[in-house]
Structure formats: structure tokens, C-alpha cells
Amino acid sequence: MAKTFDEIPLSRPATPLLDGIDRPEQLRALPREQLAQVVDELRAYLLYAVGQSGGHFGAGLGVVELTVALHYLFDTPEDRLVWDVGHQTYPHKILTGRREALPTIRQQGGLSGFPKRSESEFDTFGVGHSSTSISAALGMALGAEMAGKQRRTVAVIGDGAMTAGQAFEALNHAAHTKSNLLVILNDNNMSISHNVGGLANYFARIWASKTYIALREGGKRVLSAMPAAWDFLRRTEESMKNMVSPDALFESIGFNYIGPMDGHDLDELLTTLTNLRDLKGPQLLHIYTTKGKGFAPAEADPIGYHAINKIEPKKRLQQAIPKPGPQIKYQDVFGRFLCDAAARDDRLVAITPAMCEGSGMLEYSQQFPERFHDVAICEQHALTLAAGLACEGQKPVVAIYSTFLQRAYDQLIHDVALQDLDVTLGIDRAGIVGEDGATHGGVFDIGYLRCVPNMIIAAPADENECRQLLYTAWQHPGPSAVRYPRGTGPGVPMVEQFTALPIGKARTLRDGRQVAILSFGTLLPAAMAAADALGATVVDMRWVKPLDEILIRELATSHNLLVTLEDHQLMAGAGSAVSEYLAASAITVPVLHLGLPDTFIHHGKREALLAELGLDAAGIEQSIRDRLRLLDVRAARG
Numbered sequence: 001m002a003k004t005f006d007e008i009p010l011s012r013p014a015t016p017l018l019d020g021i022d023r024p025e026q027l028r029a030l031p032r033e034q035l036a037q038v039v040d041e042l043r044a045y046l047l048y049a050v051g052q053s054g055g056h057f058g059a060g061l062g063v064v065e066l067t068v069a070l071h072y073l074f075d076t077p078e079d080r081l082v083w084d085v086g087h088q089t090y091p092h093k094i095l096t097g098r099r100e101a102l103p104t105i106r107q108q109g110g111l112s113g114f115p116k117r118s119e120s121e122f123d124t125f126g127v128g129h130s131s132t133s134i135s136a137a138l139g140m141a142l143g144a145e146m147a148g149k150q151r152r153t154v155a156v157i158g159d160g161a162m163t164a165g166q167a168f169e170a171l172n173h174a175a176h177t178k179s180n181l182l183v184i185l186n187d188n189n190m191s192i193s194h195n196v197g198g199l200a201n202y203f204a205r206i207w208a209s210k211t212y213i214a215l216r217e218g219g220k221r222v223l224s225a226m227p228a229a230w231d232f233l234r235r236t237e238e239s240m241k242n243m244v245s246p247d248a249l250f251e252s253i254g255f256n257y258i259g260p261m262d263g264h265d266l267d268e269l270l271t272t273l274t275n276l277r278d279l280k281g282p283q284l285l286h287i288y289t290t291k292g293k294g295f296a297p298a299e300a301d302p303i304g305y306h307a308i309n310k311i312e313p314k315k316r317l318q319q320a321i322p323k324p325g326p327q328i329k330y331q332d333v334f335g336r337f338l339c340d341a342a343a344r345d346d347r348l349v350a351i352t353p354a355m356c357e358g359s360g361m362l363e364y365s366q367q368f369p370e371r372f373h374d375v376a377i378c379e380q381h382a383l384t385l386a387a388g389l390a391c392e393g394q395k396p397v398v399a400i401y402s403t404f405l406q407r408a409y410d411q412l413i414h415d416v417a418l419q420d421l422d423v424t425l426g427i428d429r430a431g432i433v434g435e436d437g438a439t440h441g442g443v444f445d446i447g448y449l450r451c452v453p454n455m456i457i458a459a460p461a462d463e464n465e466c467r468q469l470l471y472t473a474w475q476h477p478g479p480s481a482v483r484y485p486r487g488t489g490p491g492v493p494m495v496e497q498f499t500a501l502p503i504g505k506a507r508t509l510r511d512g513r514q515v516a517i518l519s520f521g522t523l524l525p526a527a528m529a530a531a532d533a534l535g536a537t538v539v540d541m542r543w544v545k546p547l548d549e550i551l552i553r554e555l556a557t558s559h560n561l562l563v564t565l566e567d568h569q570l571m572a573g574a575g576s577a578v579s580e581y582l583a584a585s586a587i588t589v590p591v592l593h594l595g596l597p598d599t600f601i602h603h604g605k606r607e608a609l610l611a612e613l614g615l616d617a618a619g620i621e622q623s624i625r626d627r628l629r630l631l632d633v634r635a636a637r638g
């Protein structure tokens, strides 16, 4: 039985077997009897390492046995193993040559928090966004068939990820192609929050029917000697089968369903996977696991332990750094807005695609349960659901991370904007997100939103402006979006009273000369500091669409250089909107755009990445000085 810890070990545990495994071949060289010890050592080391680094926690603990069994029985990396989301792959990384590097995970220059093809041959597919594993694995299986390769292909997908449409698109196609593909459904009855929806209930009933299955198997043996009774059981089984038959859903799609089974029973896993690995055609193995398995606090609170910060040893906590000012997270600014606006207007209804806690909606969901919808990992459904609600005169708010909104782009255009429906998007994690890295960067939303007719887009600079712009956007009777970053603001207290701010109007914070900095969003404090050194004008633009064109025109005629600043790709960003306006108005003025370059920004601390990209005060000042020098040189040349 797996060992269960109550504390995260602060010193490295002894892992004699694990220390000898730098590649799965060395795992496969061990006798099967030693695998249980590998599991215990792997779980202990995982606890220690994530304690050192912080990062995703519960999901990895839940697949320690599965990871050992898969790398033991399948010839990885030749056999392809595709993990869904990938937050559960720390055990996989430990067994595939990254044991010693694990404490660097999610840190700049360290391991990615998700499988990444460029990081390891064992990371067969880059993930981070959920529900892509079956599609990718099917593609690999078809690719192998085309190349005449006899390799096996496995996708490991969680019950949460299985709620997304793409998972079923892939299941549907896999059944059609009848490819040799093993899908392992890792069912822990958890998404980040508790998993929701009919599918989650179906899975739960399967598990509950485990007793039914046991009875059925047991009953068959006993009753087969008594024909009449056997006939009765068969008829009963038929009626019960419709109620809780575990294979109804997947078998009817065309998969051979096996399960449910205990995903922590290593022996059972090894036996079952040995039987399954060479079966032809699409197979689905349904395993039950516990998110956070082996660490009692995480087993008890899988939501709280989905991810953890690095564990600070007690001694360091005594010299805690003095707490900064009254900063609150932008997600909590959003949650407070929802509660306050919902209390005033019963048309507010809030929707999240499985990110309740991360979006700051827990309190709202408890206060207004009848106007709260967690739709599971279904971003596309979330947007069109909101569109339907708006058709009926409600005022829906969709809370969605910038990166995950990418999933619902057609729904935004086709279902919301084209019909000019009253849907508000609270776009969290806009800009560089930090440790989650490039898969989660919220750095494209301005580009993909501002070209959509009927959209209005706000980029608040601080907590109070975020609150007021959320209210303004929500009041607006059409499609609207407010983008704000991960983490806390500069500590500007929120004003209780809602004020509908003028749409498309900026606010000038400092009148300077020669240079005008047009700041879009939360990099404003850095802009102000740079302006101090330069004597520059600073404007909090507040709105990406519509722009404050009158102000831009005035600034262009009264300054020698306009500087736009944004936590977004430069291409198609807010700065390019300013240049488009100037060009369309035949206004000629030098413009310097500051933002993210045309590359993916990988994982690290958000502030350090911004500084490295020249988006801190010093970097902004330096860029402006360089540009002024260039302009002087050009002026001197005549």
C-alpha cells in the first residue's frame, strides 16, 4: 500500500533505486518486485522536489503508479506517451533523465512545467492547454502506420480534460480509423475545482457501480448452476446495464472499454497494461486515482493543492520580508466586482470554464449559486452559452484566462460580436504569466480582439481602475473585454462606488515635454518612473478600442516622440492600433512601440521576464533615450 506523508520533506529523501534510473531502460531492467519501492521513492522525491520548487502538485502525486507502470511496460520513447495538460508529468520527468533538474522546474532556464518536445525525447508532445492528447496521439498512431512502424501509442487524459469537446472529436475519429491507440482515462473526480457536468456524474456512477460489477462477476459464478436464477440475473443485468454500465458511453463510440480499476494498485496496473498493450484497435482503460495521493493534506484538499508555492523552511519564515502595501490580486478585484454588481442587478450571471478559484469567483459562486456556471473545460461552450443568455436580456460575464480564450475565438466572433450581444469578458492572466510559460502566455488577446467589429477593449492600470472598467464594460450593451494580469496591482485602493467611465477616453497623469508615453495596462508604474527621469508626458490610455483619438492627435502635434507601452505582443498590439490611427489620419510623428517581441516568452518570474524584455522603468527609459539619440542623429543629417 502506498506510503502516505503528512509533511513535505525539507531534506532530500534516500532514493537508492530512483538514483539509478536516468532513463526508463534502467527502470525496465529492475525485477517487477522492486517496482513498489520505486513508486515509494518516486513519490517521496516528488514531494521533496516540488517543496523546493513549487509548482503543480496534486495531479503528479496521483499518477506515480501509472507513470512507473507505463515506462516499465512500454518501450518509451519509441512507444509514444502523450500526457494531457501535462501538469501531472513531474514523475514522468523524474524517470526520464530529469530527476536532478526537477527542483528547477518552472524557473527561468529550468525545466518547463509541462512536457516540451525541445526539452526531452520522452516529451512526445507539447501540452499545457487541456484535451489535446487524444488528437495528438491519434495523429502519431496514424503517422506510425503510414511509416510502417509497429510502435504503440498511449494518451493519458484526466476526467476534467475529458469534458472538453476536442477530446470527443478525437475519440470519434479514433473509432472511425480503428487505429491502434490506448487512451487511459485518469479519473480522480477532480478538475482544478471538483469536476462538473453529466460526464462527471456518469464517471461517478461507474465507480459506484463497482459493487454492481463485483456482484455481477460473483453472481455469475454462483448462479450459473441455477438456470432460472441465472436468467433472472441476466434480465436484471440488462436493466441495470442501461443505468450504470461503465462501457456504454465509450463502447458505443467504438472503443473497447476496460475498467474501472484502481490506478494506485501497481500489480493490477501492470497486469492490465500488459494485457492491453498489444491489443489492436482503440482501447480505453478507465482508472480511478486520488489527486494528491500519498500526501494527506493534498488528498484532503485537492483544490488547494492543485499547485503549491515553494516551501519556506520555518527558520526563513521568522525573518519574513515586511508585507507590502494593501495589494490584492486582480482575480480578487474581479470577484469583488462580480459580487457587488450582482447584488445591484439580477441580470448579472457569471460563467467560468473550470477556473473558478483561479478567476477569483469562489465567494461569488457561494453568494450567487443560481447565477454561477462552471461549465467544465469548455471555453467554446462558455462563450456561446453567454451569447444565449444575452439573447434573453441577461448580462453575462465570462471569466476566462487570456490564453484559454484562444480556444473560443470563433464563438466570440460568430456568436457574440457578429450579433452584437451584451457579453462581458473578464480576461485574466493577460500579458506575461511567468512560471506557466509560453503555453499560458496571455499575450495575443489585444491582437485577436481589436480586429473584431463591435468589440470594446479596456486595459486598466491598477486595482481600482480594473474595478471601474469592469463595471463600465459590463454596463455597455454590447461585446466588451477587460484585460488584467496575473498577480497583484500597485496597491491602489478600490473605490466602493461604481463609476461608469467614459468609453474611449484616456487620462493624462503627467504633462511633460518632447516625449509622450501612452501606457496600455498595468505597466503604468514603470512608465511613470521612466517619465520622471525623462520629464515626459504620461497617459494611462485605459482603452485599446476605441482609442482616445483626440488625445493622440493632440499629443502628436505637441511632442517629438510618442511611445506606446503594453504587456502584449508588439505585432497587432495596442501600439499598432495607435500607428494605424496616425497613418489613417496622415499624422506624421516618430513613434516607438514597447512591448513583447515576435517570439514565445518561456517560463520564469513575471517581473524578471518583463525586466529582461526592457519593460521595467530602466528599460523603458533606455529605449526612449536610444530613440531620441537616433532622431537627433537623423535631424543632424538633415
Ligand SMILES: Cc1ncc(C[n+]2csc(CCOP(=O)(O)OP(=O)(O)O)c2C)c(N)n1
Pocket (backbone or CB within 6 Å): 059, 062, 085, 087, 088, 128, 129, 130, 157, 158, 159, 160, 161, 162, 188, 190, 191, 192, 291, 353, 354, 355, 377, 404, 407
Ligand atoms: C483549455 C484549458 N482550459 C483550462 C485549463 C486549466 N486547467 C489546468 S489543469 C485543469 C484541470 C484538469 O483536470 P483533469 O484533466 O481531470 O486533471 P487532474 O488535475 O485532475 O489530474 C484545468 C482546468 C487548461 N490547462 N487548458
Ligand SMILES: CC(=O)[C@@H](O)[C@H](O)COP(=O)(O)O
Pocket (backbone or CB within 6 Å): 085, 087, 128, 129, 192, 307, 358, 429, 433, 436, 486
Ligand atoms: C495547468 C493549468 O493550466 C493550470 O493549473 C494553470 O497553471 C493555472 O494558472 P494560474 O496558476 O495562473 O491560476
Ligand SMILES: [Mg+2]
Pocket (backbone or CB within 6 Å): 158, 159, 160, 161, 186, 187, 188, 189, 190, 191, 195
Ligand atoms: Mg481529474
